[in-house]
Amino acid sequence: MKNYSNFVEKLRSAGLRPTKQRLKICEVLFDRKETFHFNVEDLKKILKKKLETSISVATVYNTINAFKSKGYIKEISLNTDKTYFDTNVTSHHHFYNVTTGELIDFHDKDVEEIKLKKNLPGKKIKSIEVLVKIANK
Amino acid sequence: MKNYSNFVEKLRSAGLRPTKQRLKICEVLFDRKETFHFNVEDLKKILKKKLETSISVATVYNTINAFKSKGYIKEISLNTDKTYFDTNVTSHHHFYNVTTGELIDFHDKDVEEIKLKKNLPGKKIKSIEVLVKIANK
DNA sequence: TCAATATATTAGAATGATTCTAAACTATTT
DNA sequence: AAATAGTTTAGAATCATTCTAATATATTGA
Known part of the structure; x- marks a missing residue:
């Protein structure tokens, strides 16, 4: 089951319950060697490919916002229509x-x-x- | 009639016809000593106060976009919900x-x-x- | 100056990102 | 296992921005 236990730990330490959705998103964001730049649309596409069932838009936003306020990701100041995030904090x-x-x-x-x-x-x-x-x- | 003739000149040299609306917006943006930072909402409010008749939203956007592409204003790279512009190019x-x-x-x-x-x-x-x-x- | 042409403005509809809502679900605590 | 607290969900709502196509204004050139 991958390094889910790391993610469980990470979420817990920030006071976030380790749910299926959050763990899946952690995997997409943090299970990589390089910094990851993304917007919510990108993330939704990747999740869709990886998953049988899909995660609702609202949850993706909720999760991203939670991760942001816990300092797991940060927003990039760019002037584009969509908001970009960076896993390099x-x-x-x-x-x-x-x-x-x-x-x-x-x-x-x-x-x-x-x-x-x-x-x-x-x-x-x-x-x-x-x-x-x-x-x- | 203020320094409208400057603005007429300015618009013409950029290939923009000097219309009532554009001149009014020029006045708000450029008839000041200091750099002006604004978003479209701010601008609409100011125009509303200054004018008897109001300028339609579409025109405000069209004009701002024209000014931007002619280099009269520039967009600021900030992560906020609204797009900010700066008269300091x-x-x-x-x-x-x-x-x-x-x-x-x-x-x-x-x-x-x-x-x-x-x-x-x-x-x-x-x-x-x-x-x-x-x-x- | 007047008609012909080109460009702007307008109101309102459409789009698209993001947030909200309230009901159903899951995790935690006792 | 029941009670409580926190999450997820679909879909509605919101809000900035762009599009549409009808009307109005500005420019050109006879």
């Missing part, structure tokens, strides 16, 4: 290929440190993210 | 206050140059934008 940056819609991670180590010369009194910085838009030549 | 960055939803510009000169150590062969860089999420202390 560490502080990192993106290349967005405007020609193909492809999204590629890059990490703090791939950029020289970003030093702000402007600072805002009374505020605290939550995150600094760089979006590099690229196009095919 | 130069390359610049944003602070987004997650507590208040407020958006603040900052410029290239307010950050030390962003040097990418990773490069992608066969691609060209269209833009590099930094989004700094902040919160009230």
Whole structure:
């Protein structure tokens, strides 16, 4: 039964009950070597292929939102019609290929440190993210 | 009649006919000292206040899209339900206050140059934008 | 200036992503 | 195993945005 027990553990530790649906979604999102970028439509398609029975739209959204608020995934700030998520929750940056819609991670180590010369009194910085838009030549 | 003639000029040079609606929207967007951040809902509200007759939703969207494709405004990459635009079309960055939803510009000169150590062969860089999420202390 | 043509505006319908609802179900606790 | 708390579901509702096709306005060129 795969590494379901890891996922059970993971869900429990975040106060989420390990249900069939959540475990299935965990498997799609986290049982991979590479970071996974997706939107809800992608995810629904993959789940449909993997499963006999399908998971309702509402559940997919509920689950994704739960995972997001527990910090298992994060939303990517991109201006597209659909919301994109990333299974890489560490502080990192993106290349967005405007020609193909492809999204590629890059990490703090791939950029020289970003030093702000402007600072805002009374505020605290939550995150600094760089979006590099690229196009095919 | 204000600086309508500037706007007429501006529209014409981009191949857009200077119509009543477009001029009115120009006035709201560009007749100001500071950069203006807005979404379509904001814009509709402002127009409603300023005008006797109101402009239809479709026209507001058409106009905004025309302005965007002519480079008069640009879309901001933020993950919110609505699409945000900025009258500052130069390359610049944003602070987004997650507590208040407020958006603040900052410029290239307010950050030390962003040097990418990773490069992608066969691609060209269209833009590099930094989004700094902040919160009230 | 006037008719012909090209482009814009409009109200309302259509679309599509996301959230809500309330009923049925499943997991946990006692 | 009964009671309670949390989940899932189908389908309805919502809300931003786009489409449609009819009407109106702007531009062109005789």
